[in-house]
Amino acid sequence: MIFMTAPSDxxxxFDDGNVLNDNNVRGFKFQQVLGDYMMEHYGGEKQRWIEININYIEKFMKEFFQIVDRGGVHDFNNYFRSHMINWGKSLFSGYNLAIPSNSSLLDFFHKTVEKIAPLAAAPPRGIIEVLKSLSNQGYLMCTSSGETSFELHGYLLGMNANQYFNTLYGPDLLNCGKFSSTFYSKILTINNRTAKYxxxxxxxxxxxxxxxxxxINTIQSNSCLSNRAQSEYADYKYENSTELLPIISQITGNSLV
Known part of the structure; x- marks a missing residue:
C-alpha cells in the first residue's frame, strides 16, 4: 500500500545485528580485539582470553533466548547489570585473576566496550549509503536493537554513522527488553508516531x-545470513542493503535518491 506522505512523517x-552490522564478521573482529586488549592490560595469551569470552557468551545467549521464550524480564536494566558483572567475573576467574568489586566490574565493562566496539564494527556493503540517503530525505531514524544504547553508540561510531540516528534505542533506554511488542510500542509512544507510519x-x-x-510495516534483512529462517510476518525482504531504498520508497510513496 502506498500512503503518499512526507518522509518526516x-x-x-533499524535493528543492529545483521542489518547495520554483519554479526559473523563483527563477532570475529570483537573476539580478536578483545584478546589483544586483555593481553595488553592483564597479560596471558590472546587465544585463551578469546576462548574464555566465547564460553561465557555462548552460555549467556542460550540463557537469553530461553528468557525471551518465557516472555522476558520485568526489569531489564537490573538484568543487564548482572550480565555486565558476570562477564567481567568470567574473564578474570577464567585466568585465575583476582575478581574486582562489582562497581569496578561495571567500570571494566564500559571501558572495554568503549574501546572495542568501534574497532569491531562490520557494516554490510551499501548500508552506510542507505542511511545517508534516508537522512538526507528527512526520515526519522532510530535503532530498535536488543543491544544497549552504549554498545550501539560504539559500533555506529566505528561506522561513522551516529549522525544519521535521532535516538539509539536499546532496552536500557526503555528499561524494557526486546521480548514483546511492548518494546516497539514504547518507542512509538516516545516519538509520538503510529504503527501505520x-x-x-x-x-x-x-x-x-x-x-x-x-x-508496523516490516522488512526482513537477509543480507548477512544465507540460511536465515524466513518470516511470514515480513511485508518485504531483501538480500542486499542497496535494495532497501526502493522498498522504503514503495512503502511510503516517496522517491528516494
Whole structure:
C-alpha cells in the first residue's frame, strides 16, 4: 500500500545485528580485539582470553533466548547489570585473576566496550549509503536493537554513522527488553508516531512478528545470513542493503535518491 506522505512523517527503526552490522564478521573482529586488549592490560595469551569470552557468551545467549521464550524480564536494566558483572567475573576467574568489586566490574565493562566496539564494527556493503540517503530525505531514524544504547553508540561510531540516528534505542533506554511488542510500542509512544507510519527492519522472525502484531510495516534483512529462517510476518525482504531504498520508497510513496 502506498500512503503518499512526507518522509518526516515516517519513523524507521533499524535493528543492529545483521542489518547495520554483519554479526559473523563483527563477532570475529570483537573476539580478536578483545584478546589483544586483555593481553595488553592483564597479560596471558590472546587465544585463551578469546576462548574464555566465547564460553561465557555462548552460555549467556542460550540463557537469553530461553528468557525471551518465557516472555522476558520485568526489569531489564537490573538484568543487564548482572550480565555486565558476570562477564567481567568470567574473564578474570577464567585466568585465575583476582575478581574486582562489582562497581569496578561495571567500570571494566564500559571501558572495554568503549574501546572495542568501534574497532569491531562490520557494516554490510551499501548500508552506510542507505542511511545517508534516508537522512538526507528527512526520515526519522532510530535503532530498535536488543543491544544497549552504549554498545550501539560504539559500533555506529566505528561506522561513522551516529549522525544519521535521532535516538539509539536499546532496552536500557526503555528499561524494557526486546521480548514483546511492548518494546516497539514504547518507542512509538516516545516519538509520538503510529504503527501505520513506522517501518521496522530486522533479520529475526520473532522480532518481525512482534512488530507486525501492532501494525508496523516490516522488512526482513537477509543480507548477512544465507540460511536465515524466513518470516511470514515480513511485508518485504531483501538480500542486499542497496535494495532497501526502493522498498522504503514503495512503502511510503516517496522517491528516494
Amino acid at each position: 515516517w519513523l524507521i527503526l 513506522t517501518i521496522v527492519i530486522d533479520d529475526n522472525p520473532k522480532f518481525l512478528q512482534m512488530a507486525h502484531e501492532i501494525g
